[in-house]
Amino acid sequence: MRRVFRTAARAGLLAFGLAMAPMPAAADxxxxxxxxxxxxxxxxxxxxxxxxxxxxxxxxxxxxxxxxxxxxxxxxxxxxxxxxxxxxxxxxxxxxxxxxxxxxxxxNTLVLIAHGRDAAPVTVDASLDLAGTLGDGRLAMALVDAVPAGIYGKAALTSLGLWDGVAARVAQTDNVRAALALVARNEAPLGIVYATDAAAEDDVSIVGTFPAESHAPIxxxxxxxxxxxxxxxxxxxxxxxxxxxxxxxxxxxxxxxx
CATH class of the missing domain: 3.40.190.10 (Periplasmic binding protein-like II)
Incomplete structure (x- = not known):
């Protein structure tokens, strides 16, 4: 009986110790x-x-x-x-x-990108022949009236007097990463994205940066x-x-x- 009591006592103390021990914080x-x-x-x-x-x-x-x-x-x-x-x-x-x-x-910074790692740079200003640079291709942009990258891009092109010449040739996407993907897959020769997007993709080059004053701060x-x-x-x-x-x-x- 004494041995049984001691065993039971030890079990009780162990249970008490476990109950009093700090529990790990729950993950949220x-x-x-x-x-x-x-x-x-x-x-x-x-x-x-x-x-x-x-x-x-x-x-x-x-x-x-x-x-x-x-x-x-x-x-x-x-x-x-x-x-x-x-x-x-x-x-x-x-x-x-x-x-x-x-x-x-x-x-962030708004940039013009092209397919490939060795695309020739251009100066992004009012003198840029963006329509000519596109050739028969389209300009990849996020939705120009809803998605921020597209809104910034349209504002920048409008400020530089370039929007009217390319508006009918814009390939609009649901978000900026989708626009990036079109250029990376060479489904569009050029696109407008953030500099950080371009840095995340191996198959595009930044060919120009839009002037900060051409759009609202990002x-x-x-x-x-x-x-x-x-x-x-x-x-x-x-x-x-x-x-x-x-x-x-x-x-x-x-x-x-x-």
């Missing part, structure tokens, strides 16, 4: 809706954050306009990262952002959505501005906004 998931142009850098940042915290960022990439509308329609996103101030404003105006969480993260704001229930949303948003993330953003060609 953050759903991020992000502009397609962020794909390469944000995938790297999310992987490093997951390794450091055991939390997970599940990222959906698309054009900022499509993502904004999905959030306004109740899609379960925790964080929205737009390539456009205007689309972030639209989500704020509809009451779908958590107050006090919005911040400007990044800047700014990527980020914010937590009003409907977010993820305990880790604020942590991930803060991580996007950390030194670890900054190194990745800059390595991929983004400008980090202080």
């Amino acid at each position: 998931e953050v759903v991020v809706f992000a502009a397609a142009s962020l794909t390469t850098a944000l995938d790297r940042i999310a992987a490093e954050w997951a390794a450091a915290t055991t939390h997970t960022a599940v990222i959906s990439y698309a054009g900022s306009s499509a993502l904004a509308r999905q959030i306004q329609q109740g899609a379960p996103a925790d964080i929205f990262i737009s390539a456009s101030i205007d689309w972030m404003d639209a989500v704020a105006d509809s009451g779908d952002l958590r107050a006090g969480t919005r911040r400007d993260l990044l800047g 700014v990527y704001p980020a914010a937590i959505t009003a409907e977010s229930r993820s305990p880790a949303a604020q942590e991930f948003l803060d991580y996007l501005g950390s030194e670890a993330a900054r190194a990745i953003w800059e390595a991929e060609g983004f400008t980090v906004i202080e």
Whole structure:
């Protein structure tokens, strides 16, 4: 009986010890809706954050306009990262952002790209014969009235007096990475994308950079959505501005906004 009692006592103490021992923190998931142009850098940042915290960022990439509308329609996103101030404003105006969480993260540059790694450079200004350079081909751009890269691109071409000459020959895509893919596959000889997109693709060359004054500043704001229930949303948003993330953003060609 004494041996049985001692065994039972030890079992009880073990159970008590396990009950009192600190439990590992539960891993949380953050759903991020992000502009397609962020794909390469944000995938790297999310992987490093997951390794450091055991939390997970599940990222959906698309054009900022499509993502904004999905959030306004109740899609379960925790964080929205737009390539456009205007689309972030639209989500704020509809009451779908958590107050006090919005911040400007990044800047970018608009460029003209061509298929191949050795395409000849051009000067992007009012004297550029863009229509002639296209030949019989088309100019790949994201949706020019909805997707930020397309909006910036149309504004830049209009500012330089080039839009009317190529408007009928623009191949519009749902997002900027799709425009990049058309040029990479040589389905369009030229395209307008962000510099960071061009850097992520081996089969294109940057042949020219649009003057900064030819379009509105390219700014990527980020914010937590009003409907977010993820305990880790604020942590991930803060991580996007950390030194670890900054190194990745800059390595991929983004400008980090202080």
